[in-house]
Amino acid sequence: MTKKANTLAANQQNLREKINAETEAFLASGKKIQEIPTGISGQDTQNGSRHIRISNKKE
Numbered sequence: 001m002t003k004k005a006n007t008l009a010a011n012q013q014n015l016r017e018k019i020n021a022e023t024e025a026f027l028a029s030g031k032k033i034q035e036i037p038t039g040i041s042g043q044d045t046q047n048g049s050r051h052i053r054i055s056n057k058k059e
Helices: 003-028
Strands: none
């Protein structure tokens, strides 16, 4: 493996460990994870669709 690949693998492993620790802390605090069935949208159909602006850069 190259140095860049090793660094990327280490960063990914650190991120996995951080996510696992945060998830365990969340669950340990008594909160629960809610599963949303496939096909369910978080958008309110009464108000129409919302456009998400990623940046304010003007072209």
